[in-house]
Amino acid sequence: MPSFLWGNEAVQGLTITSSPKTSAPFVMMSVTAWFIMLLLCPAQLRAQLGTTPNIKHIVVGRCYNYITLVNPNLRYDCENIWRQFEEAVVCQSSCNVTVEDYHQMFYAMPQTWPCNTFLFWSKTRTLMHSYAAAVRHFWTLEDTLVGYMFNDLIWCGQEGDSGFDFSSCPEWSACRNHPVYSLWRQASQNFAEMACGNVTVLLNGSIANAFNRKSMFGSVELDGLNPHRVDYVNIKVVTNLEGPFIESCNQGSIVDLIQILQSRGFRWTCTDNDQTLMILQCIQNPEQSACQTCASSLLHRRSLTYN
Numbered sequence: 001m002p003s004f005l006w007g008n009e010a011v012q013g014l015t016i017t018s019s020p021k022t023s024a025p026f027v028m029m030s031v032t033a034w035f036i037m038l039l040l041c042p043a044q045l046r047a048q049l050g051t052t053p054n055i056k057h058i059v060v061g062r063c064y065n066y067i068t069l070v071n072p073n074l075r076y077d078c079e080n081i082w083r084q085f086e087e088a089v090v091c092q093s094s095c096n097v098t099v100e101d102y103h104q105m106f107y108a109m110p111q112t113w114p115c116n117t118f119l120f121w122s123k124t125r126t127l128m129h130s131y132a133a134a135v136r137h138f139w140t141l142e143d144t145l146v147g148y149m150f151n152d153l154i155w156c157g158q159e160g161d162s163g164f165d166f167s168s169c170p171e172w173s174a175c176r177n178h179p180v181y182s183l184w185r186q187a188s189q190n191f192a193e194m195a196c197g198n199v200t201v202l203l204n205g206s207i208a209n210a211f212n213r214k215s216m217f218g219s220v221e222l223d224g225l226n227p228h229r230v231d232y233v234n235i236k237v238v239t240n241l242e243g244p245f246i247e248s249c250n251q252g253s254i255v256d257l258i259q260i261l262q263s264r265g266f267r268w269t270c271t272d273n274d275q276t277l278m279i280l281q282c283i284q285n286p287e288q289s290a291c292q293t294c295a296s297s298l299l300h301r302r303s304l305t306y307n
Contacts (some may be wrong), residue, residue, distance in 0.1 A: 192224025
């Protein structure tokens with residue numbers, strides 16, 4: 001899933017000037033007034049990004065790269081996929097693109113994935129990519145063709161117009177039928193419905209509501225998992241190296257997730273502080289005290305093995 005940049009707060013063209021006759025106290029009052037406006041009215045002053053520039057070249061180029069280098073066994077018509085995507089988005093208002101509008105595009109790019117390779121995540125994006133790269137048999141949504149093509153992009157159309165709106169798109173949370181949200185919702189549902197064998201879910205134990213029913217995993221992917229196709233749901237809860245340690249397999253919203261899985265007939269496992277995940281974190285932050293403890297433990301185990 002994308003890392004959206006909605007809601008970056010900025011004020012463009014804000015200039016405070018004074019004439020020779022303007023007093024210093026007046027200037028200070030003006031500055032104070034502007035700061036009060038910034039604090040009280042962030043919604044009106046929030047800069048909204050438009051469709052990603054050169055989106056067609058990016059999407060079609062990624063498609064060709066995927067079927068040529070990433071998975072050369074696939075045979076897709078990248079230009080046709082783009083046409084189906086364009087027809088779903090343009091000529092509609094930016095809050096009126098449903099998952100059904102993308103069906104023709106998804107029909108043009110069917111894809112299956114092997115069992116025991118599905119990796120789901122929520123609020124663990126950076127670590128998830130490191131984990132998937134280290135444990136190479138995992139597939140994430142971003143590894144599928146649709147995820148690869150549209151990751152980190154923004155788009156919206158214009159009602160009554162024939163093109164994309166490159167000046168301004170609404171925030172993802174502004175409406176349920178947002179064109180970006182609808183695509184990722186359908187992609188996430190397809191990914192979850194295809195899941196089979198042992199699947200893994202990576203959740204962030206350093207935040208409250210690590211399992212959030214409003215997240216894409218909690219609202220779409222969890223409901224798409226089929227207990228007749230999935231053998232085990234393996235939950236891995238990871239915290240920041242130095243905390244905070246808010247949730248675990250026995251505490252917080254993770255317990256709610258386990259109860260849902262049990263009620264639906266899933267078998268499950270749950271692990272706190274997976275060693276592989278901790279090592280990956282320590283590679284990025286080797287000076288953390290938790291990493292020193294981990295290194296000492298590994299060295300001790302190694303010495304016991306050789307002895």
